[in-house]
Amino acid sequence: MSREMDTRSSILKAGAQIVHRKGFNATGLQEVLDAARVPKGSFYHYFKSKEDFGLQLIDYFAAYLKDMRDRFYEDHTLSPIEKIRGLYRWQAESFLRSGFKGGCPIGNLALEMGDRNDKFRKKLNQVFADMKKTMAAHLEQAREQGEISGSIDVHETVDFIMSSWEGALMQMKVSKSTSPHEVFDRMVFERLLRSA
């Protein structure tokens, strides 16, 4: 990795941790620079503004989350539904291990920034759309293989699963418990996807 790439990714990595903990508005550029051990001039070499930094951070988070999902989606020992169900279980367990701090960085930014900055909103919406697309392909496969009810409207179901999961993360954070995941798991995988 070149020095250039290295500085840019140090800033994004340090920024991701701080923004994930404090939110975007409460994060000061100076603390990101201090954490990344980078002078201010370097920051403006890679990012036009704090907004530009935030937009690049969304890509950084999205790539991180995609890698995490792909570990499940690319595990060919699992059925399509086992991949999705396993991914959520793994996320709930990680959230528990972190003491329910942080949660979904995309969801947090969506709620914080969705009504404050239209560039953020559009980019976050696109990240959700990409997540939904992959999940829809797996649900489609599950439906073809008879793993879920044939009467399922795949796109509507994916939208609902995605919303319900983000809400479950919120309830886990506020209750400091994985019980909202357990309810989500039973409702989605034992009721919703099974019912005709």
Next chain:
Amino acid sequence: MSREMDTRSSILKAGAQIVHRKGFNATGLQEVLDAARVPKGSFYHYFKSKEDFGLQLIDYFAAYLKDMRDRFYEDHTLSPIEKIRGLYRWQAESFLRSGFKGGCPIGNLALEMGDRNDKFRKKLNQVFADMKKTMAAHLEQAREQGEISGSIDVHETVDFIMSSWEGALMQMKVSKSTSPHEVFDRMVFERLLRSA
């Protein structure tokens, strides 16, 4: 209303609008005081600290939301399920009218503050618990009256509806569309509550 009560509620009212728009951390006390046209000394007469103000604001939001819900719950021309369904539809329409700004003040604070301040977290969790209690009583009634499937686990279903709704609000904000409400409405009221 006495002058005392009046000043305190002016501060809460002005603070509620600003916090709903910007979040709690990004809200400065000075802008709340300016909006309420109240000097700093008065603020500290009613609130021990910004944290104390935030905790009282949660009660203020909770009371506001309870009044809104009660307009549906106390409408005796509606069945138990019509009350719940109507309440969500009304909220989605209000959110659309506001240009998808703000959303659920309790949900926003839960995601922003749930992992940063344990007093906030506990109070927000209690507000959700109170909302769930009333909804559970209505679902119980609906089950007794045969309006929903008899095999429904009321408490688990209420937990799931509440999570799914908060997630749907997030998706509405980020997509600037009521479509996540429409999906929520069909999934909850036409599938989940009907299926055996």
